[in-house]
Amino acid sequence: MKVSFVRARYPSVWEPTNLMYVSAFVKDRYKGNLDVQILDGFFDSDEQILNKISGSDYVGFSGTTPQVPHIKQLSKLVKKEYPSMKTIVGGYGPSLQPFTFLNDPTIDYLVVGEGEQSMLDILNGTATQKLVSNQPIMDVDSIPNPDRDSIDLNRYISIAEKDEGRRVTSIMTERGCAFGCTFCAEGEFGTIWRKADLSNKKLEYERAVRLRQRSAKLVVEEMLEVRDRFNITFFKMNDAETNPSKPHFIRLCKEMIEQEVNVPWGCNMRCDKVDDEMCALAVKAHCEEFWMGLESGSPEIHRDINKGTTVEMIKKAFDVSKKYGIKRRTYALLGTPLESYETIKQTEELIDYVDPEIIGFSILAPYPGTAYWKPEYDELDWSQIDEFSNTTWSSNNLTNQELRREQSRLIEKYSDKLAPIIRKKQKLGIGGSQTLDSMMGAM
Incomplete structure (x- = not known):
């Protein structure tokens, strides 16, 4: 049996870890012969994808919300070219917009939630409905490491090497998120890591499994194997946050020290959980970068977005990590409902205080x-909307045009600290002055 997985097109790219995990799982559990390949719309044109999937029994598409239109476009092309080929969609975008796909005749199966067991059910012929959904696998250590054999990983590594001068790849230490940020589907919705059923034309979700953490020993063993195989010089932890709890982060650092990984790495960190002990161990474990969401300098906005952090927590986290020489990257989120010129001024003041090495707006x-x-947002063309190129959203006090003007102003003010993705998109026209499609064409 031949299976092709395709990550839909998006103008920035990291390896599709979710598809790599699904591929590894089905290759490990499927009893028959299985030939798997993983393609990416970032590198491959639609015509190339159609040529490469020729002879496949199944083709599975994955993506987030901005990639949904391309998934639908690809499924139509596949059914026209290969009418008997079974099409499958999954990932964050399809899981959160299920009826977009349930009502699409070019889609044979919709996977909602975690993909490993559902994909295996489809291949085994035990999936009896279009909607396929399973309980998350509680023992994440039982899931094989991502399939790095069925994908050309060097295509991704070479981009980082060109842009950053280092060979970067991703490692996941956990699945999900334990926190409730209003601006993130992981927080507000409770993650896609849950089973869903169709009842009376409505989707009913079981309670979310918020967070599952991998064994530190297995994480580090994977790092060592990938380091040596691909000559990796920097690891990016692909977690919502790598310190959801202090013990998890401490275990990872101690294991890296014991097994002598000796490769620099960076990770998302919650500001409320950064302290001297964690920073000291992080440095010994060769962690060189903390990526910490500042979001806003307004105490009122912090309460409103339900992240659980305060301005004082942010200041403390940036102060202590600076003391240990850790490079600090931060993110500022403009346009939450209470945003005003005054709250943006507060954000600027906080940025100036914490003085991060890298920032993105x-x-x-x-x-x-x-x-x-x-619900009416279903009608938007999400291929032209993301958090960097957004001509849609306004706050209670500022229009979209005013928000984009402030975004451009801040980008100019902090131009010497810009995150790489902002630098790249700035060259192409940031803040909605170009569409995502035109960005892709210029890259």
């Missing part, structure tokens, strides 16, 4: 699953 995108989603 985005505008809130009301993605499905967030607190800001509305």
Whole structure:
């Protein structure tokens, strides 16, 4: 049996870890012969994808909300070219906009939630309905490491090497998120890590499994194997946050020290959980970068977005990590409902205080699953909307044009600290002055 997985097109790219995990799982559990390949719309044109999937029994598409239109476009092309080929969609976008696909005749199966067991059910012929959904696998250590054999990983590594001068790849230490940020589907919706059933033309979700953590020993063993195989010089932890709890982060650092990984790495960190002990161990474990969401300098906005952090927590986290020489990257989120010129001024003051080495500015995108989603947003062309190129969203006090003007002003003010993705998109026209499609054409 031949299976092709395709990550839909998006103008920035990291390896599709979710598809790599699904591929590894089905290759490990499927009893028959299985030939798997993983393709990416970032590198491959639609015509190339159609040629490469020729002879496949199944083709599975995955993506987030901005990639949904391309998934639908690909499924139509596949059914026209290969009518007997079974099409499958999954990932964050399809899981959070299920009826977009349930009502699409070019889609044979919709996977909602975690993909491993559902994909295996489809291949085994035990999936009896179009909607396929399973309980998350509680023992994440039982899931094989991502399939790095069925994908050309060097295509991704070479981009980082060109842009950053280092060979970067991703490692996941956990699945899900334990926190409740209103601007994120992981927080407000409770993650896609849950089973769903169709009842009376409505989707009913079981309670979410918020967070599952991998064994530190297995994480580090994977790092060592990938380091040696691909000559990796920097690891990016692909977690919502790598310190959801202090013990998890401490275990990872101690294991890296014991097994002598000796490769620099960076990770998302919650500001409320950064302290001297964690920073000291992080440095010994060769962690060189903390990526910490500042979001806003307004105490009122911090309460409103339900992240659980305060301005004082942010200041403390940046102060202590600076003391240990850790490079600090931060994100500022413009446009939450209470945003005004005054709150943006507070954000500037906080940025100036914490003085991060790297910063990025985005505008809130009301993605499905967030607190800001509305049913009528289904009609938007999400291929032209993301948090960097957003001509849609306004706050209670500022229009979209005013938000984009402030975003551009801040980008100019902090131009010497810009995150790489902002630098790249600035060259192409940031803040909605170019569409995502035109960005892709210029890259």
